[in-house]
Amino acid sequence: MKRKNIVIMASIFIVLFVGVIIFAINQKNSRKAALSEGDNYYEVVESSGLSFKGMSVIKEEQKIFIDSILGSVEKVNITDKAEVKKGDLILTYFNDSVQEQIDNLKLQYASTKDKVNRANGDMEKTKLAINKKENSIAEKNTKLSNLNDMENMDEKATVQQEIAIEEQELQMLKSELQNYEVTSVTFKDTLKELDGQVDGLKKKLRKDVTAELDGIAYIKTEGLTNPGVEYINIVSKEPLVKGMASEYDVLKLKVGQEVLVKVVSTGQTLKGTVTAIDDLPSTTPNGTGVAYNFYVKPEGPIRIGFSVEIKENIDxxxxxxxxxxxxxxxxxxxxxxxxxxxxxxxxxxxxxxxxxxxxxxxxxxxxxxxxxxxxxxxx
Missing domain, CATH: 2.40.420.20 (conserved putative lor/sdh protein from methanococcus maripaludis s2 fold)
Known part of the structure; x- marks a missing residue:
C-alpha cells in the first residue's frame, strides 16, 4: 500500500513538471509572436501636444436689475427663454413721481393761461377805450377849429379844457395798455417755460431698456422684488470656451491658433480657434497658483458649464x-x-x-x- 502511494505521488509530480515546461514553452512562443507582430505592425496614435483643461462659459451677457429710481415696470416685452436681437425692446419703466410733477406743471400752465387770457381781454378793452378817446379828442379839435376866437371865447375855452382832460385820460389808457402788454408777454414766456419743463419730464416719464446683444433672455421673477437678483439675464448664443495655461505653456499659444475641443462628458470633439489670451494671470481654481486664461471659439455649441479638454490641432x-x-x-x-x-x-x-x-x-x-x-x- 505504501509503495502504491509513492507511485501515485511520483506520477502526479511528473505530470505537474511536464505541465510547467509546456506552459513555459507556450509563454515563450507567445512573447515571440507578440514581438514579431509588434515589429511588423504599427497602430497610428494621436499626436501628443499641448493639452489644457477648460470649461464652456458665457461669452457675453446683459444682466438687467430692477431700478426703482426709474419707476415701476410698466410692460415686459419678452417671454422667458425668448431669443432677442440687439436693440430689441425688453421692458419699459413708468415713473409715477415724474407723472405727479407733470400734473402739477399742467395745473400751473392752466392758471397761467387764464392770466394770459385776462390780460389779453384787458388789452382789447383798453384799445377800444383808447380808440374811443382818440375819436372824441379829434371831434373836439374839429369843433375848436370852427369856433371864432372873438365870438365864442367862452365856449372855445371850455372845449380846450375838455380836450386837455381827455388827452390826460388817453395817456393813462395808453400806459395801462402797455402794462397789459408786458403782463401778457410775461405770462406767455411762463407758458413756454412750463411747456419746456413738461416736455423734459415726459422724456423721463418712461424709460425703455433694450437688448445690448443677440442672445436668449432668461426671466427670474424673484428679481422683481429682490434688488440683489437680476430680473432678466440675456446670454449670448455664441459659444465660448475658457482654458487656463501655465506661464510656460501660454508662450506657446497664439491668437488665431487652431485647437481641438473635446467635451469630457459626451466625448464630442470640435475644432476651435484661440480668440484671446489674457495679459495678466489669474488665481487657479484650487488657489495654489496662478495661470493665464485664454479663450477659444468652438465651431459648434457646447452647453454652458461643461468641462472640456483643449488640445493643439496638430495636422x-x-x-x-x-x-x-x-x-x-x-x-x-x-x-x-x-x-x-x-x-x-x-x-x-x-x-x-x-x-x-x-x-x-x-x-x-x-x-x-x-x-x-x-x-x-x-x-
Missing part, C-alpha cells in the same frame, strides 16, 4: 520611418483593411526616426504594416 501624425517606403519618389504606407492591405500614397516629412504624415490619408487607430509590396496577399 500631422507620427509614423516610424520603417513603416514608410519610397516608390518612384512618392511616400507610401501599407494600411491594413478588413480583407487585406491597401497601399496609400501620403505626404510627409522625415523627422529623425519618424515621418510626420498629413492626416488626409491616415487617422489615429489605423493599422500599418511593413509589408508594403504591391503583391502582398489579402487575408
Amino acid at each position: 500631422t501624425l507620427e509614423v516610424p520611418k520603417d513603416f514608410v517606403s519610397i516608390e518612384n519618389g512618392s511616400l507610401m504606407v501599407a494600411k491594413v483593411i478588413d480583407d487585406g492591405v491597401e497601399k496609400i500614397e501620403v505626404n510627409g516629412v522625415l523627422e529623425e526616426d519618424y515621418y510626420l504624415i498629413s492626416r488626409d490619408k491616415i487617422a489615429p487607430g489605423d493599422k500599418l504594416t511593413k509589408e508594403a509590396s504591391a503583391g502582398l496577399e489579402k487575408e
